[in-house]
Amino acid sequence: MNHSTxxxxxxxxxxxxxxxxxxxxxxxNARLVTVSGPVIPKGTVVVRDGLIEAAGASVSPPADxxxxxxxxxxxxxxxxxxxSTLGIPAAQASGGPRTTITAAPVPPLSIIATxxxxxxxxxxxxxxxRSWTRAADLIQPGDRRLASARNAGxxxxxTFPSGGIIAGEGAVINLAxxxxxxxxxxxxxxxxxxxxxxxGFGGSFPxxxxxxxxxxxxxxxxxxxxxxxxELYRRNPRGTRRPEYDRALQGVVDSRRILLPASTAVEIxxxxxxxxxxxxxxxxYEAHEAYRAADQLRQAGTPVLVSLRWPERQxxxxxxxxxSLRTLELREKAPxxxxxxxKAGVRFALYSGGAERPADTIRAxxxxxDAGLKPEDxxxxxxxxxxxxxxxxxxxxxxxxxxxxxxxxxxxxxFQERTRVKHIVIDGVKHEPVAEVSAEERxxxx
Amino acid sequence: MKLVWTTLxxxxxxxxxxxVVIQNxxxxxxTKGKLDGDILIRDGKIAEVGxxxxxxxxxxxxxxGGQYVMPGIIDCHSHIAADAINEGSVSVSSMxxxxxxIDPEDISIYRALAGGVTSANVLHGSANAIGGKCSVLKMRxxxxxxxxxxxxxxxGIKFALGExxxxxxxxxxxxxxxxxxxxxxxxPATRMGVEDVIRDAFNEAKLYQAAGREYRAKADRGxxxxxxxxxxxxxPLVEVMxxxxxxxxxxxxxxxxxxxxxxAEDYGFRIKTLxxxxxxxxxxxxxxxxxxxxxxxxxxWAYKIEAYDAIPYNAAIMVRKGVLxxxxxxxxxxxxxxxTEAAKTMRYGGLTEDEALALVTxxxxxxxxxxxxxxxxxxxxxxDLAIYDKHPLSxxxxxxxxLIDGEVYFERDRDASERAERDKRKTTLLETxxxxxxxxxxxxxxxxxx
Numbered sequence: 001m002n003h004s005t006x007x008x009x010x011x012x013x014x015x016x017x018x019x020x021x022x023x024x025x026x027x028x029n030a031r032l033v034t035v036s037g038p039v040i041p042k043g044t045v046v047v048r049d050g051l052i053e054a055a056g057a058s059v060s061p062p063a064d065x066x067x068x069x070x071x072x073x074x075x076x077x078x079x080x081x082x083x084s085t086l087g088i089p090a091a092q093a094s095g096g097p098r099t100t101i102t103a104a105p106v107p108p109l110s111i112i113a114t115x116x117x118x119x120x121x122x123x124x125x126x127x128x129x130r131s132w133t134r135a136a137d138l139i140q141p142g143d144r145r146l147a148s149a150r151n152a153g154x155x156x157x158x159t160f161p162s163g164g165i166i167a168g169e170g171a172v173i174n175l176a177x178x179x180x181x182x183x184x185x186x187x188x189x190x191x192x193x194x195x196x197x198x199x200g201f202g203g204s205f206p207x208x209x210x211x212x213x214x215x216x217x218x219x220x221x222x223x224x225x226x227x228x229x230x231e232l233y234r235r236n237p238r239g240t241r242r243p244e245y246d247r248a249l250q251g252v253v254d255s256r257r258i259l260l261p262a263s264t265a266v267e268i269x270x271x272x273x274x275x276x277x278x279x280x281x282x283x284x285y286e287a288h289e290a291y292r293a294a295d296q297l298r299q300a301g302t303p304v305l306v307s308l309r310w311p312e313r314q315x316x317x318x319x320x321x322x323x324s325l326r327t328l329e330l331r332e333k334a335p336x337x338x339x340x341x342x343k344a345g346v347r348f349a350l351y352s353g354g355a356e357r358p359a360d361t362i363r364a365x366x367x368x369x370d371a372g373l374k375p376e377d378x379x380x381x382x383x384x385x386x387x388x389x390x391x392x393x394x395x396x397x398x399x400x401x402x403x404x405x406x407x408x409x410x411x412x413x414x415f416q417e418r419t420r421v422k423h424i425v426i427d428g429v430k431h432e433p434v435a436e437v438s439a440e441e442r443x444x445x446x
Numbered sequence: 447m448k449l450v451w452t453t454l455x456x457x458x459x460x461x462x463x464x465x466v467v468i469q470n471x472x473x474x475x476x477t478k479g480k481l482d483g484d485i486l487i488r489d490g491k492i493a494e495v496g497x498x499x500x501x502x503x504x505x506x507x508x509x510x511g512g513q514y515v516m517p518g519i520i521d522c523h524s525h526i527a528a529d530a531i532n533e534g535s536v537s538v539s540s541m542x543x544x545x546x547x548i549d550p551e552d553i554s555i556y557r558a559l560a561g562g563v564t565s566a567n568v569l570h571g572s573a574n575a576i577g578g579k580c581s582v583l584k585m586r587x588x589x590x591x592x593x594x595x596x597x598x599x600x601x602g603i604k605f606a607l608g609e610x611x612x613x614x615x616x617x618x619x620x621x622x623x624x625x626x627x628x629x630x631x632x633x634p635a636t637r638m639g640v641e642d643v644i645r646d647a648f649n650e651a652k653l654y655q656a657a658g659r660e661y662r663a664k665a666d667r668g669x670x671x672x673x674x675x676x677x678x679x680x681x682p683l684v685e686v687m688x689x690x691x692x693x694x695x696x697x698x699x700x701x702x703x704x705x706x707x708x709x710a711e712d713y714g715f716r717i718k719t720l721x722x723x724x725x726x727x728x729x730x731x732x733x734x735x736x737x738x739x740x741x742x743x744x745x746x747w748a749y750k751i752e753a754y755d756a757i758p759y760n761a762a763i764m765v766r767k768g769v770l771x772x773x774x775x776x777x778x779x780x781x782x783x784x785x786t787e788a789a790k791t792m793r794y795g796g797l798t799e800d801e802a803l804a805l806v807t808x809x810x811x812x813x814x815x816x817x818x819x820x821x822x823x824x825x826x827x828x829x830d831l832a833i834y835d836k837h838p839l840s841x842x843x844x845x846x847x848x849l850i851d852g853e854v855y856f857e858r859d860r861d862a863s864e865r866a867e868r869d870k871r872k873t874t875l876l877e878t879x880x881x882x883x884x885x886x887x888x889x890x891x892x893x894x895x896x
Contacts, residue, residue, distance in 0.1 A: 207535035210542035210570075210578060214533075214678060218541060221676045229672045236670065243672070266529075266549055269590055274546075313879060325868060326551070328875040 024048045025430060026061030027409060027423075030070025035077050035384045036398035045075055047405040050428035055399045068409070068430075073422060076379065076414055077398050078155025078406030080172075080386035082305045082349035083259070083285050086149055086157040087139040087173050087183065128206075129219055131251025133161045133168030136187035139180035146175045151433045152358025153414065155406035155426045156185065158390055160192040160259070165212055166219065166248075167192040169255065172392050174406065176426040185404065186392050190283060191255035213274065220278045223252035257390075259283045259305075264330070265292040272300050283389060285351070288334040294344035303389045304346055306381075308364035309353035310334045335364075338381060339372035349386035350378070359417065366415055375415055463489065466852050467501040468831070471510035474838070476517055476800060476807050477822035485515065487829040490851035495823060508833075508854075513846060516803060516838050517822050518564025518830035519784050522741040522810040523694070523721050523774035525569060526554035526781070527594070532571035533578055537611065537632060538647045540603060541678040543579030544568050548591040554778040555594070559585045559856040561782030562832035562845045565596055567774075567814055569721075570604040572696040575611045575634065575643040577604035579682055580694060582814050584830070585848075587855050600815040602718070603682050605695035607702040608752050611640050641705050648713045651683035658684075692718035692815065694741075698752035700728040707736045719813045721774070723764075724756035730767035739770040739813040744787040745794065761805060762795020772810035789839040802839060 025047040032040040032055060044061060046053040061067045138161060149157065155175055161168035169188030177183035195212050206215045229243040258278075262271040263286040275282035284290075285305040290297060297304055311331045313323070323331075341348040350368075352361045365378050387397030395404050405428040412419040424431040466487040473481050473495065486494040486502075501507050525531050529547040533539040548568075558566065564585055570578030582599035612634050634640050657674045664671045685691035693710070697703050697720050710717050719739040720726060724747070726733060726740045733740060742764070747756035764771045773788055775781035784806045791797040791805060811821025820830050829852035836843040848856040 205535040205539075206533060206542075208533045208542070209530040210544070210547050211530075211533040211535065211539065213546040214541040214543070218678045221678070225673070225675050232670070232672055240670075266551055266591065270546070270548075273592075313883070322876075324553075325872050325875070328872060328879065331879060332875050 022066040023050075023428065024053075024062060024065040025068070025405075025425065025428065026065040027068045027070045027073075027075055027407070028061055030409065031074040032056075032399055033074060033076045033379065034399040035380055036400055044070075045399060045407065047407070047425060047428045050405055052399060052401055052403050052405050052407075054401055068423065070409065072411070074410050074412065074414070075399065076153070076408050076410065077383045077396075077403075078408050078424070078426065079153045079382045080349070080397065081149060081154045081157040081352050082386040082389065083307075083351040084149075084157045084159050084354070085162060086145055086154075086159050086175060087141070087143050087180075088135060088159055088161065089140055089143050127248065128165040128215060129248040129252070130161065130164045130168050131166050131191055131249075131255065132247040133251075134171065134188060135159045135161050135169060135173075136171035136180075136184045139171070139173060139183055141177055141180055141183060147434045148358060149352075150175050150424050150426075150431060151421060152352070152361050153408045153410070153421050153424070154352075155408065155424060156396060158189055158386070160190075162192070162194070165194055165206075165215060166252065167194055169251070170259075172390055172396070174404070174426050176424075176429065176431055182427070185396065186390065188255070189390050190257040190259050191252070192259045193261070195261050216274075217278070219249075219252060220280075223249045226250070227253045257281065257283060259285055261286050263287065264289040268293040269296065272296065272302060275302075276300075287337060287348075289330055289337070290346075290348075291333055291337045291340035294340045294346055297341070297346045298344045302346075304341060304348040305389070306337055306341070306348055306350050307353035308350050308361055308368075309355060310364055310367060333371075335367040336371035338368040338378065339374075342373060342377045342381075347385055347389060348381055349389055350381045362415060362417060366417065369415060375413075378415065463852070465493070465502050465505040466508065466829070466849070467499055467505050468508045468510055468515060468833070469499075469501075470512055471515040471833070472512065472837075473823055474514060474516040474799075474803060475823040476803050477824060479800075485823065485829075485831070487849075487852040490829055490853070492823060492825055492827050492829050495825060508847065510833055514834045514837055514843070515823070515831055516562075516834065517807045517820065517827075518832050518848065518850065519562045519806045520772075520810040520814070520816075520821060521558070521563050521566040521775050521781050521784060521806075522719060522772045522813050523569055523776045524558075524566040524778075524781060525571065525776070526558060526566065526778050527552040527583060528568055528581075532573040534571070534573035535632075537574045537634060537643045538576040538679060539570070539574050539578050540576050540647070540680075540682040541578075542570065544570060544581040545579065545595065548581060548583070548594065550589060550591045550594045554781070555583075555585050556587045556856070557778065558781045559587055559848045560845055560858075560861070562785060562834070562838070562848060563781055564830035564832070564848060564850050565811075565814075565816070565820055566781070567602065567694065567810070569602075569694060572604070572606035572610040575606060575640045576647050576683070577606055579603050579691075582816065584850055585855065586850055586853075596816060596819075598816075598819070600692055601682075601685070601690070602692040602694050602814070603686060605644070605693055605706070605717075607640055607695065607697040607706060608637065608699060609750060610696065611643075612636055637702055637705070640702070641709060644706075644709055645712075647680075647683055648687070648709075651680045651687065652713075654680040655684045655687065687713055687715050689715065694719045694721050696721045698722055698724050699755075700725040703729055704732060707732065707738065711736070718815075719772075722776075724753050724760060726769070727757060727760045727763040728755075730764045730769050733764065734768040739772065739809070740764050741772045741774045741810065741813060743776070744773055744790040758790065758794035761791045762797050765791075765795075765797060765801060765805075770809055770812055771805060772813055773805045774810070785834075785838040785843060786841055789841075792839070799839060 028044045029042055032043045040057050043057040044059040045055040158170050158172050160170040170190050171187035172185040172189050173183045206212045226249040233240050233243055258280045260271045260282045262268040262284045283303050286307045287304045311334050355361045369375055369378055384397035387393040405425055407425040408421050409423040410419050410421050421433050468485040483497040484499040486499045527549050528544050529549050533542045567582050569580045580602035582596040583594045584596050586594045634643050661674050682691055695706055695717050717738040719741045721741050723740045723742050742760050745758035748754050761771050788802040788806045791802050808821035811817040819828050829849055831849045832845055833847040834843040835846055846858050
């Protein structure tokens with residue numbers, strides 16, 4: 001009995017779910033799109049104990065491997081959804097139960113009652129800085145959206161808590177696993193900031209875009225002050241008054257990477273300036289009008305996450321209502337953003353933006369390709385570039401020995417609508433596509 | 447190093463811009479009378495004004511053809527070019543500022559240009575007693591958010607008195623901008639309360655100012671002290687007390703105007719402008735004595751209870767009592783014909799042509815502390831000019847060209863000639879979108895209703 005068999009036995013006794021999954025897998029004679037290197041027209045990938053052991057034209061399956069015949073099939077690295085809430089069902093998104101202030105009973109009509117009106121906001125969405133919240137702690141392997149994302153070829157997602165303005169730290173997770181702990185690949189991955197009205201800031205400060213920006217600015221000033229005070233204390237604890245611990249400011253101090261929303265060219269310029277003011281290197285997300293700001297982004301060296309939910313005329317829009325030329329141009333040109341970013345040399349990744357169905361995501365990528373994005377750049381943006389942006393390219397994003405065995409096997413070119421994902425390998429475990437879940441069970445992105 | 451190079455390059459480009467000569471114009475300087483002649487512009491500044499100027503080599507010549515040139519209009523109260531106006535959740539929102547949300551692509555900028563406006567004071571709204579910070583912008587259509595800021599203009603802040611900050615008729619406190627109905631009631635609910643909020647905020651700011659001074663004194667003595675937490679709400683108020691930030695206060699009634707002047711005097715600062723100030727004519731002497739400017743409407747009245755006592759003579763009476771008066775728009779539409787608003791003060795109150803024009807040029811420039819740069823046609827000032835086909839105080843006058851820093855930003859002819867092309871582009875885009883949506887309907891599987 002060799003060592004690896006012993007490990008396998010031990011594992012299988014500990015994790016019954018994995019018992020019928022072989023620890024060694026080989027996909028033979030398939031087309032290998034490695035992303036990091038040239039396409040191998042006919043080759044074999046060997047997966048052992050969750051990692052890619054070998055990949056190449058001259059590789060042959062080892063004797064202990066389960067072999068999948070790959071004739072006529074293509075193997076890609078698993079896709080990465082670069083910004084999502086996958087694995088965090090809506091109820092958990094805010095990092096804990098939300099306090100609900102039920103409406104106070106209606107007081108009898110009197111002068112006193114009208115002078116002190118009851119709170120009219122039905123819910124308190126909690127503090128706006130939840131930097132201590134970690135997506136890694138909120139993962140629910142039972143999130144039904146995972147299967148749907150896998151069907152589209154996603155094996156990995158960078159997932160974030162939502163709620164408040166500073167929502168918390170994201171995590172890179174694999175989209176299957178026996179439990180949450182096994183799904184987390186890297187954490188923390190970036191502090192998610194939300195600026196728009198989606199969070200429902202309620203009646204409290206801040207209630208406007210100006211207010212949100214001022215709130216974030218004050219929070220970062222407070223975090224700097226907090227850090228300075230604690231450093232000073234650490235150097236001279238004797239004779240110095242002890243500063244308080246604050247988990248919200250500590251989270252901001254600790255964060256290495258911040259995500260800021262910016263869709264239009266004006267917003268991109270605004271957020272680049274703001275991040276510089278905060279002295280942080282940001283990742284900008286949404287970026288639909290980044291085709292107008294590609295040079296600016298390259299100069300700033302800022303990575304961009306482009307939402308694949310291209311702006312569309314609302315289906316129930318008033319037919320009499322004519323949109324402005326600017327709006328029409330944005331809707332026409334938004335899918336040319338990835339091509340413009342690739343051309344300018346901006347590092348970018350794509351994210352599904354909570355698309356309703358996997359086919360929608362692929363169709364959205366197709367539109368970017370039609371607008372000039374090279375298919376290999378599209379693939380890179382869905383794999384290695386996303387891994388690079390989140391500093392996990394040493395373990396994810398391409399088919400290379402030593403990397404995590406996240407693979408998808410398709411019956412054709414990934415970006416053709418008719419192409420089907422046949423097998424999905426996550427952490428070396430093979431999964432099959434399953435029937436779709438309904439749209440009602442999905443939750444929107446934060 | 448890279449930055450230095452860029453700066454040099456930009457400076458070089460500006461210097462390299464050819465001089466401009468506007469010839470054959472009826473020049474309304476506002477501060478130095480009228481003359482028929484030419485204006486020479488070098489490096490964006492007015493270099494010479496005279497009866498006959500020989501264009502230097504390489505100069506761009508604009509033949510005004512006997513039309514009128516006046517200083518670009520300055521609107522002392524506007525809410526264009528910003529993605530947010532009110533932070534209405536709190537009664538003191540001095541931590542927020544328009545500069546953070548400037549939208550340089552707001553079409554209102556271009557339309558303001560078409561009305562001869564070259565600068566505008568973009569203010570926070572009037573939802574709270576102490577509102578947000580303001581930005582003075584130049585209507586440099588096509589430049590980015592930084593490029594349209596009036597560089598060097600003194601920062602300002604909005605205050606508001608009366609019905610808006612106390613939210614009369616809105617017991618639930620107004621609507622939540624993000625939906626979900628009315629928001630929590632908010633103090634204050636009366637004019638007394640408005641005064642209290644302002645005083646309270648400045649008391650707090652004084653403590654903050656003192657804490658900062660104490661810290662600096664200790665640090666100077668070499669003591670190891672943690673600096674006080676920076677407070678973005680109180681910093682602008684300290685700047686107000688130190689004379690570094692101008693207060694533009696929305697107000698209507700004589701009693702609240704006097705209240706604010708007294709509060710400011712108690713805390714040792716001046717109100718720079720009273721905005722709207724429809725009952726200003728009742729307390730014009732007191733306003734002049736305080737040294738506040740007044741920025742009012744020509745003849746708006748009765749649109750709310752506190753505007754019932756408005757009279758169209760307001761501007762003229764205040765001018766005669768020695769108040770520095772301007773007329774503002776507070777509206778992206780009215781902004782486009784402030785010249786005719788100014789003309790009304792000749793009918794109601796008998797101001798002279800120059801006095802009327804001053805209400806929308808040099809006076810608002812003084813109220814914004816930018817009169818060293820703009821507001822009149824004088825050598826050394828920015829070449830911010832509007833060319834009208836008729837006298838700008840006439841109803842029939844139309845803006846033909848507008849220059850800012852000597853650069854042409856609006857041309858009526860070019861605008862007219864570009865319209866057909868824009869319309870065509872729009873039709874094409876609508877058509878492609880319609881086709882794409884039809885194809886999607888055909889190719890895609892049936893969608894579930896959302």
